[in-house]
Amino acid sequence: MRVELPFLSDDQAQGLSNLLSRRTLLGVSAAAGGLLATPLQAFAQADGTGTSPGAPGEAEITVDQARTAPIPIAIPSFGPGLGEQITGVIAADLESTGLFTVLPGAPGAPDFAALKGQGARAVVTGSASGSSSARVEMRLWNVLTGQQIQGTAYTASAANWRRIAHTIADVIYERMLGEKGYFDTRIAYIARTGPRHHQITRLAIMDQDGANAHTLTSGQWLTLTPRFNPVRDQIAFMSYANNRPRVYTFDLASGRQQMLGEFSGISFAPRFSPDGNQVVLSATRGGGSDIFIVDLASGAKRQITSSGAIDTSPCFSPDGSQIVFNSDRGGSPQLYIMSASGGGVRRISYGHGSYGSPVWSPRGDQIAFTRIANGRFSLGVMMPDGTGERILTEGFTVESPTFCPNGRVIAFCRQSAAGAGGAGFSSGIGTIDITGFHERPIRTATGASDPAWSPLRG
Amino acid sequence: MNFKLLGALGLAVVLAACSDKSNTGASTGAGATAQETGAAPGSEADLVANVGDRVFFDLNRNTLSSDAQMTLDKQAAWLARYPQVSVQIAGNCDDRGTEEYNIALGQRRANAARDYLVAKGVAPSRITTISYGKDRPTADGDDEQAWAQNRNAITSVR
Numbered sequence: 001m002r003v004e005l006p007f008l009s010d011d012q013a014q015g016l017s018n019l020l021s022r023r024t025l026l027g028v029s030a031a032a033g034g035l036l037a038t039p040l041q042a043f044a045q046a047d048g049t050g051t052s053p054g055a056p057g058e059a060e061i062t063v064d065q066a067r068t069a070p071i072p073i074a075i076p077s078f079g080p081g082l083g084e085q086i087t088g089v090i091a092a093d094l095e096s097t098g099l100f101t102v103l104p105g106a107p108g109a110p111d112f113a114a115l116k117g118q119g120a121r122a123v124v125t126g127s128a129s130g131s132s133s134a135r136v137e138m139r140l141w142n143v144l145t146g147q148q149i150q151g152t153a154y155t156a157s158a159a160n161w162r163r164i165a166h167t168i169a170d171v172i173y174e175r176m177l178g179e180k181g182y183f184d185t186r187i188a189y190i191a192r193t194g195p196r197h198h199q200i201t202r203l204a205i206m207d208q209d210g211a212n213a214h215t216l217t218s219g220q221w222l223t224l225t226p227r228f229n230p231v232r233d234q235i236a237f238m239s240y241a242n243n244r245p246r247v248y249t250f251d252l253a254s255g256r257q258q259m260l261g262e263f264s265g266i267s268f269a270p271r272f273s274p275d276g277n278q279v280v281l282s283a284t285r286g287g288g289s290d291i292f293i294v295d296l297a298s299g300a301k302r303q304i305t306s307s308g309a310i311d312t313s314p315c316f317s318p319d320g321s322q323i324v325f326n327s328d329r330g331g332s333p334q335l336y337i338m339s340a341s342g343g344g345v346r347r348i349s350y351g352h353g354s355y356g357s358p359v360w361s362p363r364g365d366q367i368a369f370t371r372i373a374n375g376r377f378s379l380g381v382m383m384p385d386g387t388g389e390r391i392l393t394e395g396f397t398v399e400s401p402t403f404c405p406n407g408r409v410i411a412f413c414r415q416s417a418a419g420a421g422g423a424g425f426s427s428g429i430g431t432i433d434i435t436g437f438h439e440r441p442i443r444t445a446t447g448a449s450d451p452a453w454s455p456l457r458g
Numbered sequence: 459m460n461f462k463l464l465g466a467l468g469l470a471v472v473l474a475a476c477s478d479k480s481n482t483g484a485s486t487g488a489g490a491t492a493q494e495t496g497a498a499p500g501s502e503a504d505l506v507a508n509v510g511d512r513v514f515f516d517l518n519r520n521t522l523s524s525d526a527q528m529t530l531d532k533q534a535a536w537l538a539r540y541p542q543v544s545v546q547i548a549g550n551c552d553d554r555g556t557e558e559y560n561i562a563l564g565q566r567r568a569n570a571a572r573d574y575l576v577a578k579g580v581a582p583s584r585i586t587t588i589s590y591g592k593d594r595p596t597a598d599g600d601d602e603q604a605w606a607q608n609r610n611a612i613t614s615v616r
Contacts, residue, residue, distance in 0.1 A: 196598045222593055224557060243588060245561070266565055266589060269558040282562070284589070287520065287569055289562040310562040326559055332518065333559050354518075356556030370556050396600070399556050415553075422598035450557070 034160050035167055040137060040151030063177055063408060066099035067435060071176055074105035074115055074123040074143075078136070082161060083128035086136060089165035090124065092209060093183040094172065096431075097409070098438030115143045122149070124172060134158040138168050140175055149175050162211055163457070170456075182404040183208060186454040187411060188226040188235050189429060191215050192447030196422030199447070203237055203250065208404070208453070210442045216250060225269065225400075226250075228454045231276030235452070236260065238268045247281050249296070261294040261301045269312045271359075274320045280304070282312040282325075291325060293340075304342040315359050316340065317384070324348070324358045324367055324384070335369060337384060348386030357399050360384075361407045366434065368401035368410055379412055381434060392436035402453045409433055411442070411451040500540035502615040509536045512596075513571055515609040517554070518563065520570040530571060533613055534578035544616045547571050549589040550596065552605035557591055564589030571611035586616065 061071060073094065078087045094100035103120050110123045126138035133155065140150040150171060154164045163184060170181030191204040191213075201223045206213035217223055222240040229235065233252040238245060247260045247267045261267065265284035272279055277296055282289040291305040291314045305311040309329035316323055324337050335349035335358050349355040353373025360367055364384075371378040371391070379398040382389040397415035404411070411431045418425035427447040432439040442448075497503035505511050510533070513526035522530065537543060549568030551560040568587035576582050596612075597604035 197595050199593065201593075222590065224561075224591075224593070240588075245588065266561060268561050282558075284562055284565040287566045289565070310559060310566065312562050313556070313558045326556070328518075328559075333555070354555075356559050372554060372556075375554055397553065417600035418598050418604075420599050425598075425600075 034156055035164060036155040037167070038153050038155075040139060040153050042148040042151060061176060061178075063099060063179065066177065067433070067437060070099055070101040072101045072103055072119045072121055073172070073176070074103040074110075074118065074120040076105035076107045076123070076125060078126040078128045078138075079107070081128075082130075082134060082136075082158065083126070086126075086128055086161060086165040086168070089162055089209070090169045090172070093166060093169035093181075096209065096440065097173070098433060099173075099177065110141055110143070110146075112141075112143050112146045122172075122176060124168075126168075128161075130158060132158055134161055134164065136161075136164050136168070138171075140172055162207060166207070166209075179408070180406050180456065182406050182409065182453075182456065184457045185405060186457070187402075187429070187442070188228055188237075188452040188454065189444075189448050190224060190226065190450040191444070192427050192449055193219075196418050196425045203235070204448070205235075205252070206442075206444070208442075210444060213444060216252075216255070225450050226452045227271050228452050229272045229276045230274060230455050231272075234276075236270040236272060236279050236281075238270070247279065249279075260296075261292070261299050263292075263301075265289070267292075269314065271315045273316050274318055280314040280316060280323060282314060291323070291342075304338070304340075305345075313357050317360050318362050318364045322384070324360055326356045326358060335367070335386075348382065348384070349389075350386060351389055357401065359401050359403065361403050361434075362405060363407040366407070368403065368434075370399040370401070379410070379432070381410075390436065392432050392434070393430075393439055398430075400450050402451050404431075404453050405456045407434070411453055413449040413451060414441075415449070500543050500615075505533070505536060505545075505613065505615060509533055511614065512610045512612040514606060515567055515611075517552070517605075517609065520563070520566045522570055522574060526571075527574065530574045531578065534575050534580055537575065537580045537584065544584045544586070545613050546586045546588060546616050547575075548594070548612045548614070549587065550594055550608055550610050550612065551592045552608045553592040553595065553600065554605060555592065557593075560591035561589050564591050567609070567611045571613070 075091050077084050091102040095102050103118055115123050120143045123141045123143055128136045136154045139148050142149055156164055166183040169183040173181030185208045186205055187208055188205045191202045192199045194200040200219040202215040202219040203217040203223050203226055204215045224238045226235045226237040235250045239248050245266045247270045248257050249260055250257050263283040267281055267283045270279045270281040279294045282291050288309045289312050290303055291311050292301045292303050294301045307329045309327055311327045313326040314323050321340055322337055323340055326333055327336050333354040333356050334347055335355045336345055336347050338345040353371050355369050355371050357370045358367050366381040367384055368381045377398045378391045378394045380391040395414055396417045398412055400413040401410045409431050414430050415427045427449045429442045429448045429451045497507050510529040513529050547568045549564030551564050568589055572585045572587050595608040597607040
């Protein structure tokens, strides 16, 4: 974590001032399920530290810039009890990105001169009140101009206090960086307990920061590869229920499970279409596996590949027009792209070793993958035409990448090698920025694997 | 290159070990009665002790080695002797592949063993197959020997 906090240069100050001033004029609205968000009128502003806004050709604080110089932001406590807890979650969310450096600050009306002296570019003030129903007020300020960038009051059940905090962190992220945040999200995963040779696996879900983790299945059967529906509150996953390994859907609201489609072989490796109405998956046949698209409403299936080889791990492009998948039709497992109807197959992976578990970025410009060479795993990204391959991290096992909704961060599974008797084996979930910086673990109570990032809740 | 060489050596060691074991079984074996090992005839224990319940594969392969074929020949003969017995063949992989690819690879291995038994006269209706990918390793460790043991197809009595 960076602690060095340079004073702003005049250029930086002017650029930031322009940016924040412009954003002040943007419409203010933030709403999330279970949360009521109402705008707060700006206080009287400008204590003389401001500079005049509005020069044309205004600068942006881009994510790229923030990677090299994290944005210093002061977040004084929102008050004792609930306020303190909310402040802590907001600060942890922002710091988890590596794009912000959170500074302490004195509660009360912001002292902009002092904050500027500290190097802060922005300050967040707020308060929290209520017991069963919580009201949380937050204001985001431009330290340079003393102007309020955002003011919102959130009302929600106090049990939802973490979602209030994540929603506030998302607003701050979006206001400062111009891109949607990803803090009010969850990660579905497989919770793992027991010995290496026979792990008990349970479908599980947690907030993106690891809080509120709970399991959704009993662990009776081997359970793998959960995937979030991008539109509905639903997960597709693979279960060995009754020793018939098949893809199922799991409705999070009702807990209802349903086998997806009819397959004589093993069905596995599901992923939803961008509209949430279909699942692309693979099913074993003979010595290989074929790719199918299954309609969720009717259960009807359409076969997309029939190479006789192993075709698996299919994933739609975000516009739904193409599918990237894993195949050993050429010998070793490699990555291929085809149209969503199965035509125009072409190989895109040409690096050293074999490739697998491709997943398309929600931005469409990158495909994350696992590469295996010399018995070790790497996690990387390449462009959909196969160029620009970059390895982000390596390890004994690093696999199952999944993008956060804005495409800036990848969660993945990291496993260590086991010694005799399985000693030393561990399985956990980590996150890493798509540029390969700021890798960090998500703490889970048990072993964990197969992360799947949800869309933003709303 | 070094890795491959080590892999081949490791595999050879394991196969040699396995051959020794199955030879021991075979010497009592061809005409062996299950009672010699205390296992009930036609039982899982009988299969494991007197026949050999598993065959091994090279990295990313489903080719049946001559050792594997010998084991499957014995399984076919044993299944002919106990026609009431049905079996499941479970394909498994080492953990040097991705989770999803290995599910298909394990199934490919299970099918290779099943197809061999069927070719030797075992009725297809007596054999079911399943793949556990890399999620049910036989050997806990992560070295060449453990990986070689985990690339298998295991026959069990249903």
